[in-house]
Amino acid sequence: MEFVIVDIETTGGNPSQGGITEIAALVFNGNNIIERFHTLVNPERYIPNFITGLTGISQEMVEDAPKFEEIAEDLWNLLEGRTFVAHNVNFDYAFIREAFKAIGKELNLPKLCTVRLSRKAFPGLGSYGLGRICEQLAIEISHRHRAFGDAEATAILFQKIYQHQSDIIFQSLKKGKGEQFLPPHISQEKFQSLPEATGIYFFHDRHGQVIYVGKAANIKSRFKSHFSGNSEEKLALKSEIHDITWELTGSEFLAYLLEILEIKSLWPKFNRAQKYKSSQWALFQYEDSNGFIRFQVSKNNPKIQSIMEFDSHSEAWKFMMDKTTEFELCPKLTGIQKTPEACYDHQIGKCHGACCEKEKPALYNQRAKEFLACITNNKGAVLIKDKGRSTHENCALYFENGVFSAYGFISQEEYQNNNEEIVASLRIVKHIPETKYILRSFIPKIHQRNIIPI
DSSP states (O other): OOEEEEEEEESSSOTTTOOEEEEEEEEEOSSSEEEEEEEEOBOSSOOOHHHHHHHOOOHHHHTTSOBHHHHHHHHHHHHTTSEEEETTHHHHHHHHHHHHHHTTOOOOOOEEEHHHHHHHHSTTOSOOSHHHHHHHTTOOOSSTTSHHHHHHHHHHHHHHHHHHHHHHHHHHHHHGGGGTTSOTTSOHHHHHTSOSSSEEEEEEOTTSOEEEEEEESSHHHHHHHHTSSOOHHHHHHHHHOOEEEEEEOSOHHHHHHHHHHHHHHHOOTTOOTTOOOOOOEEEEEEEOTTSOEEEEEEEOOTTSOOSEEESSHHHHHHHHHHHHHHTTOOTTTTTSOOOSSSOHHHHTTOSOSGGGTSSOHHHHHHHHHHHHHHHHHTOOEEEEEEEOSSTTEEEEEEEETTEEEEEEEEEHHHHTSOHHHHHHTSEEOOOOTTHHHHHHHHGGGSOGGGEEEO
16 A cells, blocks of 8 residues: 655645645655655745745745646646545645646545544644644654645654554544544544534634534534535634534524524634624613703613614614604704704704703603603513423523523423523523524524413
8 A cells, every 4th residue: 555645835725716836745655755746836826925934935936837737647646546645634635636626637535634643643742733743753844834844744754653553544544534524633533422413512722712603403413514615714624623512402592592692702713704793773861960861872882771772873763763753852852963052843843842941851751751661561571482402301591672681491390380480590691682683583483382471
């Protein structure tokens, strides 16, 4: 059996958009290196300055280098019928496969990752990056971050494993494609331990920091789908993940809610879709020095109790304009008009004069309180009961004014308890206005008998 130890340098991390700038490949027959291949490659695209700073490969250096299609046949003949070996193999393999695909060739080789092999052969090391592991094993790297220097070091590392613990290599090959999708720092044992159940999951980096939070009806299946494809983000996530933890919910509804709570709490670097700060607006009330109840639309502030929340400033503004007219309120006192004198509506007879002391606070506040009562009557709390983590329990979800407020798991015996008692036993969560959208999407799926007004 023969192996090809490969290392490449590229213009970036995305195989479908980046280009290869250097390739080195060493053929190992189990005893010695029997063939060497090394060349700079013209990537036919711009090399970013930070890549040049890392690798030392500049635009000028590759200007007269062969394009991939010019070296493709020689490289194909070198790879064909052999096992593809690299440190973090999915990165190198993905780039070379994409390059061959662009010229009409489909690369399909068995792969071995020296990161994964090293974790089994040399357990307990603090890091399995090429530079660090070579330092710990006294392997010299002649030119770090250059393809030939890194490939030579990887070949020495692979040879050490092959000659002293070859069973690790053959066991990995025997497992075949079933394990090849796994990130280099996630073992097959860890993958097999993942539950095929509903919940949320956390990806951790080498320091234990959460870098991604997700939800799934089947955590194990969802984990596998994360690492299919070769987008730049997937490859980056694949190289950074070192561990996965999870929390079962039983309820898909609860999984959606907990996912957004954790994202808003942890702000993981790979949760780009929901990684934004809320810019919602709210309505606040206060009493001025003359005793008038006033209203103000402004940015939502979780530290201040609001009367009502809105998705946008325009929605809040229209609401207040409509209610100012409906309850005959003063537009200056509802924040609609900004004027140091009497409001413009008073000048045309639409305002009773609270803004210019023509109306007493008691009379004006009566209408303002009617407006507040209208808002209160349209608010409410609801308890929703959904399936739990087993047949012996249910989950309880509590919403106030449409926003997720608390949750917990209740046994079949507790299910019969007074609903106020159930609510009192629940775990309170952080106020996240966006959870009201999740409620809206799930309400039609919940049986009416499980939706209980409180």
